[in-house]
Amino acid sequence: MIILRYSDYETDTLESHIATLADGPVLWGWWKKQHEGFPHDLLERAARSAAEREVRVGLVHRVDEKFAVGICSEVVYRGDGEEFASPNKSRTPEYYRDERCAAWFNFKDINIVSEDSWVDEFGPVPSGDSTIFEARRARPADYPVPVVGATAQHGQSGILHISDLHFGSDHGYSRRAGPTNPPIPLAEKIVSALPVRPACVVVSGDLTTRGESDGFLSARIFVEKLTELLDLQRNAVVLIPGNHDILIDDPTVTRDFRNEQAFRDHLQIFYGAATELERVHDIRDVSGRHYVIGALNSSRPRLKENMDYGYVGIDRSAPVFKTVRICADLARSATWTAVALHHHVLPGSHVEEPENKRPVSMTLDAGEIVSLAHTERIDAVLHGHQHLPFIGQVARVAEFTLDGATQNTPISPVTVLGAGSAGVQRPRIPDPVGFNTFSFYRPFDVPTATLVECFGYLEQRNVHPLWSLTV
Incomplete structure (x- = not known):
């Protein structure tokens, strides 16, 4: 399972995507930081799983720790890791529908959940500076940060x-x-x-x-x-x-x-x-x-x-x-x-x-x-x-x-x-x-x-x- 961590820079990210869901699925772009590596294997597994059945993606706000789960039916990315425009701009929140992202997640639904239920499903809230993680149910020995x-x-x-x-x-x-x-x-x-x-x-x-x-x-x-x-x-x-x-x-x-x-x-x-x-x-x-x-x-x-x-x-x-x-x-x-x-x-x-x-x-x-x-x-x-x-x-x-x-x-x-x-x-x-x-x-x-x-x-x-x- 994938965890996406996000911040509110221009608007309330979660609210904007949930509002777009009122008329159908919404595309959630992964804003890859320039210094982050590209997790090709993780995205490939997620895309394959989403093609077979809906997968659940953990969403967590970096600061406020708002917890949500996105019901994902498709993961779109490029093998070379290059950023690209939204596959469907009309289903992308207006504030960034003309931007390019490293991957796009097609969510049929987004459900706000409690921290306890989120942790039960996805494991400990990830720390560090990255924005995409593979869910880990067991707390690693070096958590929260390397020394x-x-x-x-x-x-x-x-x-x-x-x-x-x-x-x-x-x-x-x-x-x-x-x-x-x-x-x-x-x-x-x-x-x-x-x-x-x-x-x-x-x-x-x-x-x-x-x-x-x-x-x-x-x-x-x-x-x-x-x-x-x-x-x-x-x-x-x-x-x-x-x-x-x-x-x-x-x-x-x-x-x-x-x-x-x-x-x-x-x-x-x-x-x-x-x-x-x-x-x-x-x-x-x-x-x-x-x-x-x-x-x-x-x-x-x-x-x-x-x-x-x-x-x-x-x-x-x-x-x-x-x-x-x-x-x-x-x-x-x-x-x-x-x-x-x-x-x-x-x-x-x-x-x-x-x-x-x-x-x-x-x-x-x-x-x-x-x-x-x-x-x-x-x-x-x-x-x-x-x-x-x-x-x-x-x-x-x-x-x-x-x-x-x-x-x-x-x-x-x-x-x-x-x-x-x-x-x-x-x-x-x-x-x-x-x-x-x-x-x-x-x-x-x-x-x-x-x-x-x-x-x-x-x-x-x-x-x-x-x-x-x-x-």
């Missing part, structure tokens, strides 16, 4: 946190001459200013400026050079996309998620394998202590009214938080847990004023992220975005629902670590900061388990001395 393991054999301790490099037209540092203009001096500046060599590096988004191709090239060269100078394995570097790396303001590139492809290519080249945007890194330092860090993508296409805000989605965030907790519980030594994304979960500046072309920088589901951090006992949330370094703490002491208040909600606050910009031009840096910055955290080095934060100030020509703040 990216890494051992920083040569790193010492602590976390280097850099963000908002903005390679491309907004980058503020000179480059060495050469055909690719590698920005090696900035990597050397950061490494020379570190108090000790870190066990891992987190780069929390906006590696590029507006996704410029030369920005991606420079960013890759920089990250590779930084990894080499720190003598780290590549899986000890956690790369997060920002709103400049995955553009979401052009609907022509978001329908099939081709807007993610440049960053996905960047990840594949750096890690040497296809890598999901949401994942977990489990890293050990020289003393055997673990840093378990979940990566989240907060640059997601949504409605025009809220597109510029950060947003992750419970379907993507919850599995990552859960896996971070599982990894931490399996560790046999001290463990520090965190999740990293690009957009804010706390205001960075004292006052935020929306601009005509840009709203405030908060993540729309920040409350959900904080609640998940409490539930899974996560120590910290790391982010970048506003070029303003700060340390905050946040706590949701109780959650109130129709079933009453939650019980045993942790009351210890989650530490929020906002990074400044390590590479943007000086005019793009807020006045209270004035310089490019990086952050260095040593969570295990303070007996009271508080966090030591070091901000390194980088001027265009000089590196300013470090200063520390304990919270």
